[in-house]
Amino acid sequence: MHGHTLSDGCTIRPAESHWHLVFVERQGRRMPLVVGPWSTAGIAKWGDEAQILWIKFKLGVFMPHLPTNVLLDTETPLPGAASRSFWLNGSAWQHPDYENVETFVGRLVREEVLVCDPIVATVLQEQPHELSPRTVRHRFMRATGLTQGHVYQARRALRAAALLRHGVSILDTMEEAGYYDQPHLTRSLKRFVGYTPAQIIQAEPST
Helix, strand or coil: CEEECCCCEEEEECCECCCEEEEEEECCEEEEEEECCECCCEEEEECCCEEEEEEECCCCEEECCECHHHCCCCEEECCEEECCEEEECCEEEECCCCCCHHHHHHHHHHCCCCEECHHHHHHHCCCCCCCCHHHHHHHHHHHHCCCHHHHHHHHHHHHHHHHHHCCCCHHHHHHHHCCCCHHHHHHHHHHHCCCCHHHHHHHCCCC
């Protein structure tokens, strides 16, 4: 994704199981960042007049030299190499733009800066495998920075929030998303989405 900010601002952002490479250009300065994943909801802030490019990586994709578990709940600046370059894994890389971002990611893959652990997709899709639970937990955490249970809980909360925004009642949302009771739903939404069920419903325009 890419976009442009008009003024300073902030908003509540939901938890995010995926990590991103984010490239910000503001007032002539370029700032490459490795962002997230975010284990809980929090506050997202931005400055005015900034051009921003987000590259979101699917679960299971990670950088071996910088495992995702060390990126959890952080924004890590990447050092600059020149006016249009930055250092990553010991090499200088040019800042990508929206037109050449696919080429940029393809080069990261070819040079094995980015790799994908297939066990993540296997366990999330509940497909059979022969690995021990301990091995799966280690590889899942290394690739995603999170446990399987955490990813499941965050996904369930985001699904519940989407149901509420589409007019599904709180009671029906509890049943469809698999919550024990309304307090359970409320705690989960506050943790992963940043709002209570009532706040989500009230934020939607009436039809």
